[in-house]
Amino acid sequence: MSDPTIQSPTGPRVDATGDWWVSLAEIDAMGRKAARGAGFTWGMAEEAGRAARWLAAYRLPGPDALAAVLTEIDASVSKHVPRVDGSIWLCDAGVLCPIATGAALSDRAEEIAGGARFGLGPVHWPILIVPFLCRAARDLECQFLLAGDDFQVVATTEGPAAMDWEAVKVPLSGELLVTRSTEFLCEARRPGSDAQVLPVETWRVLDGFAQRTYAPATEASRRAGAGAGLHDQD
């Protein structure tokens, strides 16, 4: 009986086109593997998988955003990590990674809840920051606002709230500000059912990164790795 949680979700068949059905658990696992494949540390890759899954549960484009981010920052992750040393967080590459930024904000959520305000330079697919703020909002029982120009999301204990989701689903933001908020924008979005339909191309991109985490088979590994041992018939 194998691990019923997902070690390694399968990629789409070579000839698959159109839509691809996946479960939230597969998004989590695939996101984690893909992020690792793109050069994230394991702990950060876990954050990426969870964030993609979380957005998908709310019918927001988590896997698509993650696939786009990984393509953008592939193998240069460290250059997109924020420097937390001034009033505005910037990075060497110019545009921040939303996963590294989300994790750093999550780690400082208590400070934000206590009144600290953090400015962010431009962010790739900033919607990926939202899951981090919502989880922190739930754990600390408060609300956070992520805002800049048209972009505006409130992370509540119930989920994310935004007046204009199209302005949030952008590939690149301008400068943003993260603050504690008591503002009531609108009802928080509710999670949908768990089955997800993605463009097969998105899944293929993520699977391409995930493949980098798998060790090529060798004769030795085929023989010993699974521990064949005694004959398996009776």
Add this chain to the structure above:
Amino acid sequence: MRLARMGSFHPTRLSFMQSLLRRLKRETWRFERRCWEVNADGVGHAVYSVEGGERSYSLVCFAHDLPDEMRSDRVIATAWDATFALFDGIPTEEDIQRLARNVPKQEAGRVSDKELSLSRANRSVRLFEYVVECLTEGRQPDAAQIDAVGYLMRTTAVYGSGKFGAADRVRIASRPELKGPFQAEMLSVWLTRSFTLDLVEHMARVRGGARAVVLEPDLRRRFGVGNSTGLGMAPFLINHPVLLNNWILAREKALARVRALNGTDAVSIEGFRGALTRASDNVEVWHSEHPVQKEKLAALRDDLDALIARCSGDDVFTRQQPWNAIWLWGEKALSLEGQELLVSLLLEPHGDLVDELADLMDADEDAAFRIDGSMTAAALRDILAENYGWALSVDYDAPSNQARFWYVSEEKLEPRLGERDAEEGSEYEQPLSTGRDAARLAADLDVWQGEPSLAAFLLSHSEHRHIARRAQIAARFPYAEIRDNLISADLMPIDLLRCKLSFFGADRFDPRSDRWVRICMYRDAPFPHEILQASE
């Protein structure tokens, strides 16, 4: 908790199969074999349904004609004697047709969020043919031959929780009957058992006509469902620390409750002695060729003799805290196998006291996911000192202390264990080296000169984010971390498998190497038609 002890666990009444059957019986679920369309060659499909007040679940079974040379229990197999999906509700003809296109392909197919599990099974060629032959000729099979194998089919994988497109756990976690861990998978295996017995009786009827007989109920119960489990399952307990904690905590709490009882009564004593006799009978027919398990079984037989002798008179039960006295004696007198069997025996007559603990064995893992970055780096170092002492003193430069590495093979996308010195691929290492990672984290924390917060440390040391999360979990959940070096040369992965399978409720653990194990599930358990009402 250490691996040597975890690798000696036996099923208890808190195990998931046991708690599933208790619930279905208590809540008067109904049962029906809704469909049986299997031809004379044993090829076709069948549907088994259980129905509760609000919901129903159906096992859709596909029987295949598999040539002997294609039969393999390895995960690399591509065809099986039978394949299954647990359907959420009662399937329509369309659902069955959709499943017929996908389920027989297993990993190569896709299921949907209407399915809760996907599984397959292979025949025990020896016993299956023997039983069909006996029944065909109008006679009952020999009990000793049944016991020697224990099952007609063994499952080689039972996939749940969102695998291959199946429903995610969140979809079912709020249903009382599926809230507990692995309840959908356990239900699927229980119904699979009925299918395997119906199939041999069907084959006998086809071959023998009027001459054929069905199995006598007592003999029928002796059949369980076999299972082969390999490394695919091994990382689970490491990847789910909060869940592991809750499983072990429930078991420990149950034991503590029984030990705290001031006295006992005749019913409990009789229940205990009955369980002891059954355990003794079971160990008699429990065989393994694996040298380690052989040694453990020999010790267990001695343990059982000692335990029976100890509990033969009534005086042991008349003292203050009698169960505690037996436990304290057992801790000194018995091997780990014997001690852990004693845990199962002590719980057995105390259902009223311990069964409710089964409701605490699921976990909200998301609630424990966020790292508390406001903690100071120094506080995290204290947590390591407190909870990872077993790991911090190990010299990881010594080859034997990091002899292995866990990786995922490109070929089958399954976890594997490699030898660091002899094999390529250690750059693909999975984050399962908990002890070494904790030691590396401690070393970097010791020289950290930056801002005091963990947030600042992790921004500089993202490579420690994984183990920092684990350490914070371990500080809150005492049984979350397995306190052993999981990459050492003397690691026995079967210890991980045995622990998990015992929580499922499996028994007769028969390691076939240090990396995979045969077990039996639901042996001697009732069948659905015996404890549930027939559907109208």
